Amino acid sequence: MQAVKERIGKVARSMAPVHIHGESGTGKELVARALHANSQRAGGPLVAVNCGAIPENLLEAEFFGAKKGSYTGATHDRAGFFQAAKGGTLFLDEIGDLPLAMQTKLLRAIQERSVRPLGATQEEVVDVRLVSATHRDLAQEVEQGRFRQDLYYRLNVIEVRIPPLRERREDLPALIEALLARLARDSGFEHVEASPAFMAAVLRRPFPGNVRELENLLHRAMALSEDGILRPEYIDDAGSLAHASAAPAPYSAADHAPNHTPTGTAPLAAPVAAPAAMPAAPAVVTPVAIPAVAPAPPVVEPPPPAPAPPPASFHTGAAPWMQYQAQFAMPSLGLPTGSGAAPAPAPNASAAPAAHASSASAGGATVEPLPSDLQAWLDEQERAVLIRALQAARYNRTAAAAMLGLNLRQIRYRIERLNIPTEPDTRA
Structure with a gap:
């Protein structure tokens, strides 16, 4: 530690940036305060900043300051760490925790000796001496791409290493x-x-x-x-930590037996002696034969109800688009369920399948052919659903939108896109 004191006395008079490296708890901030107290800036402020304790979205405003109205809640101009340490020392503790984006801005502030507050158009000249510290190996952080190499060389002009307590x-x-x-x-x-x-x-x-x-x-x-x-x-x-990190005793089933006493622990009470008249336990326990009992008659449950037959246009081996069609069946709106009247044709119905020909299969179900234009077919189905909903709601678009889980703007957009009439056709 005497070597550290001598190094502090030598570098304190210089204006060069100092980087302090040491494990957590070695007293890095005390070294930074000693550097400031023995420097020519001892009469100025010493601003200590824990870089790892500042939220990432507030770093720029905290370091460089902010102007009134630059963000929500900024009711007045505020100075940053660089402005607060003007004429003194700025101590950046845990510098290795800074994100890369903030490292770039910090590098420019060090090079130009000026900062631009958040929301300002002009830069402000600052006069500070930088002292940084971290418990990480910054050279290794640079190799792994987590710390900028140019910023590392700017900060590590003079290095002061604090040995851990076990070495001194x-x-x-x-x-x-x-x-x-x-x-x-x-x-x-x-x-x-x-x-x-x-x-x-x-x-x-x-x-x-x-x-x-x-x-x-x-x-x-x-x-x-x-x-x-x-x-x-x-x-x-x-x-x-050495005591806390000791491995717990391995699990033993005997430790959880009803009559087990943990090792090194006295029993709660002396064991009760068995009465003299109690016979000794036999060496071999012979299982007692249990008379056979006739099993209870099994409970016969009624068979589950047969599933409802699929609609005529639905087949278990059909493509997913046909299952999607079956989901549009809405009995509450009087919509088709796979059989019955077909929906009203859309203006672009010519792009739909040429003919909904059906061929009887072995089970009697019909399978529709794949559409040649999927988008036109989907528009046709959507148009049919909207028309049915409007008819059920007596062309009240707000009520129809509520039936379909839409808002008024969404149903208006769909009505205009599909050219759906918004009033009933009163022509005879």
Whole structure:
């Protein structure tokens, strides 16, 4: 960690962008604040942004600002992160979570040192120093096409790598002392001290969560301590990933037997001794013969009703278009059900099948030939349905549309397209 401090002291005076790389919980934001505090911009603002916590549709407005009326709810002009950090440092945490579209806009803002707020026509000059951080390997993200290569080179001018806590255990005593002092001050404790046994137990832990996990452990131990002395029994493994990821015991059918007692658990009560008069169980259990019982007479259910015969124009082996025709039968409107009067001919009926010739099959059903013009045939069927619906509704188009599940605009369109009269034919 001493090497990180020395590197911070060297690069803090520069205006070059700095990229901080480290695992989650290693303290990347603390390094960014140290860079800002030791730079010439220490008197300016430090704006920290978590790029992964901003919805994608709000990124541009949050970064570059927005003008009044540029989107719904924009009642006044608002500054973005670049404008808010003017003269200071803009810290972009989790920069690897930015989508590619926003990466392109961010690259232009870095190159031009100006941004265009949402809804504006002119660009605004901004003066910020960029510090970015991520737990991802950006070089690998570039190779896999998830991060722009040109933006990577713009951000990674100077790299500061923070080693995980498991690689710098010599820093643990100093970290524990500093964290305990801050936690005691924030919690109102007058005196907090870590016992040697507690320190030894802490030093043996792997800390996959790094400094954040260490801080949580100390906070938990302080809450459990009554005299301000932290002891190893206050370390609760329930918050450790290593403990949480332990595999559960395999399932055993014997564990769920009625009289089974789990291993390592005392029985709830002493077993009750059998009375002396109770005979011993035989070694071999002989099955008892059960007298034969005459089976009950089977219940004879009436046969299911025979399905209704298909219409004359419908055949089980017919093509799907013929089954589609049968679905147009609407008895409530008095429409044809496959037999009876044919619908009124359409003006383009000449494009329909030349003749609806039927040939008697072995079962007596008739099969219509395929239409030579499917669209004309469908128009003819639709026209017949609309005419029947209008007649049933006495040419009230609203009522006819309701019968067919349409709205008034839809039925008007179909009536005009198929040239259907909207009034009854009163000619004798």
